[in-house]
Amino acid sequence: xxxxxxxxxxxxxxxxxxxxxxxxxxxxxxxxxxxxxxxxxxxxxxxxxxxxxxxxxxxxxxxxxxxxxxxxxxxxxxxxxxxxxxxxxxxxxxxxxxxxxxxxxxxxxxxxxxxxxxxxxxxxxxxxxxxxxxxxxxxxxxxxxxxxxxxxxxxxxxxxxxxxxxxxxxxxxxxxxxxxxxxxxxxxxxxxxxxxxxxxxxxxxxx
Amino acid sequence: xxxxxxxxxxxxxxxxxxxxxxxxxxxxxxxxxxxxxxxxxxxxxxxxxxxxxxxxxxxxxxxxxxxxxxxxxxxxxxxxxxxxxxxxxxxxxxxxxxxxxxxxxxxxxxxxxxxxxxxxxxxxxxxxxxxxxxxxxxxxxxxxxxxxxxxxxxxxxxxxxxxxxxxxxxxxxxxxxxxxxxxxxxxxxxxxxxxxxxxxxxxxxxxxxxxxxxxxxxxxxxxxxxxxxxxxxxxxxxxxxxxxxxxxxxxxxxxxxxxxxxxxxxxxxxxxxxxxxxxxxxxxxxxxxxxxxxxxxxxxxxxxxxxxxxxxxxxxxxxxxxxxxxxxxxxxxxxxxxxxxxxxxxxxxxxxxxxxxxxxxxxxxxxxxxxxxxxxxxxxxxxxxxxxxxxxxxxxxxxxxxxx
Numbered sequence: 001x002x003x004x005x006x007x008x009x010x011x012x013x014x015x016x017x018x019x020x021x022x023x024x025x026x027x028x029x030x031x032x033x034x035x036x037x038x039x040x041x042x043x044x045x046x047x048x049x050x051x052x053x054x055x056x057x058x059x060x061x062x063x064x065x066x067x068x069x070x071x072x073x074x075x076x077x078x079x080x081x082x083x084x085x086x087x088x089x090x091x092x093x094x095x096x097x098x099x100x101x102x103x104x105x106x107x108x109x110x111x112x113x114x115x116x117x118x119x120x121x122x123x124x125x126x127x128x129x130x131x132x133x134x135x136x137x138x139x140x141x142x143x144x145x146x147x148x149x150x151x152x153x154x155x156x157x158x159x160x161x162x163x164x165x166x167x168x169x170x171x172x173x174x175x176x177x178x179x180x181x182x183x184x185x186x187x188x189x190x191x192x193x194x195x196x197x198x199x200x201x202x203x204x205x206x207x
Numbered sequence: 208x209x210x211x212x213x214x215x216x217x218x219x220x221x222x223x224x225x226x227x228x229x230x231x232x233x234x235x236x237x238x239x240x241x242x243x244x245x246x247x248x249x250x251x252x253x254x255x256x257x258x259x260x261x262x263x264x265x266x267x268x269x270x271x272x273x274x275x276x277x278x279x280x281x282x283x284x285x286x287x288x289x290x291x292x293x294x295x296x297x298x299x300x301x302x303x304x305x306x307x308x309x310x311x312x313x314x315x316x317x318x319x320x321x322x323x324x325x326x327x328x329x330x331x332x333x334x335x336x337x338x339x340x341x342x343x344x345x346x347x348x349x350x351x352x353x354x355x356x357x358x359x360x361x362x363x364x365x366x367x368x369x370x371x372x373x374x375x376x377x378x379x380x381x382x383x384x385x386x387x388x389x390x391x392x393x394x395x396x397x398x399x400x401x402x403x404x405x406x407x408x409x410x411x412x413x414x415x416x417x418x419x420x421x422x423x424x425x426x427x428x429x430x431x432x433x434x435x436x437x438x439x440x441x442x443x444x445x446x447x448x449x450x451x452x453x454x455x456x457x458x459x460x461x462x463x464x465x466x467x468x469x470x471x472x473x474x475x476x477x478x479x480x481x482x483x484x485x486x487x488x489x490x491x492x493x494x495x496x497x498x499x500x501x502x503x504x505x506x507x508x509x510x511x512x513x514x515x516x517x518x519x520x521x522x523x524x525x526x527x528x529x530x531x532x533x534x535x536x537x538x539x540x541x542x543x544x545x546x547x548x549x550x551x552x553x554x555x556x557x558x559x560x561x562x563x564x565x566x567x568x569x570x571x572x573x574x575x576x577x578x579x580x581x582x583x584x585x586x587x588x589x590x591x592x593x594x595x596x597x598x599x600x601x602x603x604x605x606x607x608x609x610x611x
Binding site for chain 1: 394
């Protein structure tokens with residue numbers, strides 16, 4: 001079921017070809033939704049779902065799409081999926097849906113989606129495309145979760161809404177860092193991840 | 208001195224490549240050049256025959272900071288004893304109290320910053336740069352006295368790593384490191400960086416100067432008071448025990464505020480030293496003051512009760528808050544400032560204008576000097592670029608008109 005090529009397609013986006021920290025795509029949503037861990041998690045899952053199914057659908061109809069209007073077709077497919085995800089979230093997890101506000105809708109413009117559809121789904125079979133979509137979605141979600149973890153832990157002292165940093169520490173004079181909740185720190189956290197990642201993978205270092 | 212020289216010469220081979228401690232070569236060289244003047248003076252050619260290096264520059268800046276620092280220490284004690292209703296306490300106890308209160312912050316700031324710089328230099332095999340010598344002194348001077356020590360450590364580490372080391376170390380940074388430290392504190396821990404409880408030390412320092420705070424005490428800085436002033440007429444600024452303060456008080460500096468910034472007089476003494484030795488650019492320094500006066504004058508002319516700070520006179524605006532300190536010690540940082548001569552005027556002027564603009568029209572920030580300098584740091588390269596290009600175009604035009 002998983003040939004060597006399939007494995008590569010699936011696992012490469014986790015690290016060596018990560019959409020966020022190697023290709024530097026989809027940065028805007030990383031900055032916007034990671035102040036807390038839960039929205040980051042939900043956003044990661046949403047993007048994974050949309051990306052996987054959009055990849056499959058485009059891959060299935062790839063031979064019938066006229067090249068001239070392929071972007072429009074891709075947009076229609078993605079938009080339909082995004083609306084489904086948005087409605088599901090509104091129905092079952094309204095609080096998070098509110099926290100994510102427009103960013104679910106803006107999945108349509110997420111560069112990772114366009115990138116994968118153009119670069120992979122248009123020239124590969126549905127099964128491969130599905131794996132590629134899930135792989136890239138998880139690669140994206142991983143970064144979101146790491147960033148969300150540190151921002152919520154240091155910025156609010158909580159994780160998924162539960163108090164993690166003990167009250168005793170606050171009594172000693174510890175304070176949450178308000179800067180972590182502001183968008184610039186998302187950028188710096190991503191930069192730190194890239195820093196660590198690049199220093200572990202020397203072949204990725206640019207000059 | 209000779210003994211020291213001998214000792215260093217004796218130890219030197221151990222630290223050279225191949226020696227026992229070759230890993231610590233950069234540490235050794237850093238110490239050697241810090242203790243004794245390096246023996247590398249150009250002797251021929253068109254060079255300036257002087258061993259002036261960045262260490263000497265830094266030392267001059269440290270000397271220039273001394274008046275403001277010493278006065279700041281005294282003022283810490285003065286404000287403290289005023290707050291606990293013991294204004295008759297002697298000069299010595301005030302000074303000792305201030306010293307005890309400030310010393311931990313200076314130590315922590317130097318230990319963290321220099322520690323990171325030493326480690327960074329060792330890891331990369333670089334020489335140790337002395338850039339932190341001034342920064343480490345500036346950080347405790349621009350922070351409120353009640354900022355917890357661990358916060359200063361966190362912010363210093365953050366600033367040194369992300370504002371300096373990642374850009375390539377001393378001389379390569381885009382933003383002023385001391386101000387980045389303050390900005391991290393300001394946005395990260397706003398409750399400790401402004402408000403009534405930040406600027407006057409009320410607790411005893413190492414058990415020294417214990418006492419109960421008097422009932423009349425209110426720790427708001429003059430600018431903090433002005434920002435919340437409501438109604439017509441200029442706000443009457445009060446000292447921490449409710450006595451009115453005049454422009455002269457603000458100029459001399461017996462007012463609550465961050466340690467180094469309170470005394471405009473002492474800052475100006477430091478400024479004189481910087482200008483006489485040619486360490487700082489008078490163009491930047493002067494134009495910051497001109498810009499500040501200009502903006503304060505305009506705002507004062509159109510003063511309204513909506514923006515109570517605009518009702519302060521231009522002279523008050525210059526003497527209060529961190530404006531003078533930023534103008535003399537922050538804006539003139541040669542690394543982060545504009546480098547073209549025309550650019551220096553523009554750069555300084557805009558810092559002055561922005562500092563007063565933010566202070567008056569942004570209710571969220573009682574003081575704007577830090578943000579103004581950081582903002583213009585970001586624009587300094589652009590200013591230089593425009594000035595250089597304007598010059599190129601002017602000369603091209605002239606070349607054309609003479610050729611025709």
